[in-house]
Amino acid sequence: MKKPTYIGVIGAGSIGCWLGGRLKAAGHEVAILREEERIKAPHENLVIKEGEEEERVQVPVLSALDPKPDILLVAVKAMFLPDVAPLIAANMSEETLVLPLQNGVPYWFMKDETIVDVDPVGSVRTAIPRDQTIGTVVHAAVSRQGDWINVKKADTLLLGEVDGGTSERVAALTALFRDAGVPSEEDEDIRRAIWYKIWGNLTMNPLSALTRETMDRLLADEQLLVLVRGAMEELREVGAAIGCPIEQSVDDRLDVARTLGVFKTSMLQDLEAGRPLEWKALVAAPRAIAKSKGIDTPFIDSILGLIRLLDRSLA
Ligand SMILES: NC(=O)C1=CN([C@@H]2O[C@H](COP(=O)(O)OP(=O)(O)OC[C@H]3O[C@@H](n4cnc5c(N)ncnc54)[C@H](OP(=O)(O)O)[C@@H]3O)[C@@H](O)[C@H]2O)C=CC1
Ligand SMILES: CC(C)(CO)C(=O)C(=O)O
Numbered sequence: 001m002k003k004p005t006y007i008g009v010i011g012a013g014s015i016g017c018w019l020g021g022r023l024k025a026a027g028h029e030v031a032i033l034r035e036e037e038r039i040k041a042p043h044e045n046l047v048i049k050e051g052e053e054e055e056r057v058q059v060p061v062l063s064a065l066d067p068k069p070d071i072l073l074v075a076v077k078a079m080f081l082p083d084v085a086p087l088i089a090a091n092m093s094e095e096t097l098v099l100p101l102q103n104g105v106p107y108w109f110m111k112d113e114t115i116v117d118v119d120p121v122g123s124v125r126t127a128i129p130r131d132q133t134i135g136t137v138v139h140a141a142v143s144r145q146g147d148w149i150n151v152k153k154a155d156t157l158l159l160g161e162v163d164g165g166t167s168e169r170v171a172a173l174t175a176l177f178r179d180a181g182v183p184s185e186e187d188e189d190i191r192r193a194i195w196y197k198i199w200g201n202l203t204m205n206p207l208s209a210l211t212r213e214t215m216d217r218l219l220a221d222e223q224l225l226v227l228v229r230g231a232m233e234e235l236r237e238v239g240a241a242i243g244c245p246i247e248q249s250v251d252d253r254l255d256v257a258r259t260l261g262v263f264k265t266s267m268l269q270d271l272e273a274g275r276p277l278e279w280k281a282l283v284a285a286p287r288a289i290a291k292s293k294g295i296d297t298p299f300i301d302s303i304l305g306l307i308r309l310l311d312r313s314l315a
Helices: 014-025 078-090 123-127 168-179 190-211 222-241 250-258 266-272 279-292 298-314
Strands: 006-010 029-033 043-050 053-062 071-074 097-100 134-145 148-161 184-186
Touching (some): 006 014, 006 078, 014 029, 014 043, 014 071, 014 134, 014 148, 071 078, 078 123, 097 134, 097 168, 134 190, 148 168, 148 190, 168 184, 190 222, 190 250, 190 266, 190 279, 190 298, 222 298, 279 298
Parallel strands (some): 006 029, 006 071, 071 097, 148 184
Antiparallel strands (some): 134 148
């Protein structure tokens, strides 16, 4: 990929500002893209804090990109994708690569089917051509407070072709992020990597919001872990049925989650900020896939019922 690259960021929250900010600091041209009526200032002045290191970057905020960007990072919560679909479509050329960075089941997960929990009328998959979409998994824990982007953990940004395998363009993107200080790897089977990430997000995110607990305290409660383990085993069964097997043990996965320590999941951050919760992509969509395979998921059903009602109570 040529350098500097022109990169647009839709969704200037924790993940969008972390990735966009790092790319800007590495010398690329980066702009945050918002609808005209949502622009409050011509620039975002960001401070990316990771460990002891603080990196300051200024990123312009625009309502249209000209020329069209080489890359569009889409980092809104999954339920806002239909809202930003027109903005994405209006700001991409036939060469633009789109990286949806959401947790949960992505709108492109099934090749020939619309996933109604994330793309109710199919407008997202219509707006973003499949052959210009790169699959991603964000293994990181980031929060935004004002101008501060706090990177608690930056494990790996996984990138892969949505229909499997990697490619020259995936290799180039991976190098781009890595050179900008974002640990990044090519992934041969991004759908499987996505299912594996859902293993954590379907359980931790809703339960952290429901209990208002940080990861350390959540994962220390043996009774709550009955629900977590049950849902994870159900997801394993569904994964095996859709070509996304999970081989790790539940306890090994929980140990990885424990390394986050005192961290509020993105869903708990939303709850505390009075924002809507991202439960459809994280819980309803995996459950719908389970149902389509005839797999019963009583533990997942329980989490779905609880988080749906919590979200409704906030409306
Ligand atoms: N935070 C984390 O640690 C992790 C998050 N993820 C996933 O990454 C995705 C993004 O999460 P996160 O960064 O935490 O979310 P945030 O809520 O921090 O950021 C999302 C941003 O979306 C923007 N937005 C909302 N509606 C619109 C709209 N209509 N038009 C344009 N922008 C809009 C807002 O930015 P603006 O200021 O532009 O309005 C908001 O700041 C989620 O799917 C999450 O699950 C994955 C791994 C870790
Ligand atoms: C919990 C975490 C950081 C990693 O599983 C995450 O993905 C989120 O907060 O949405």
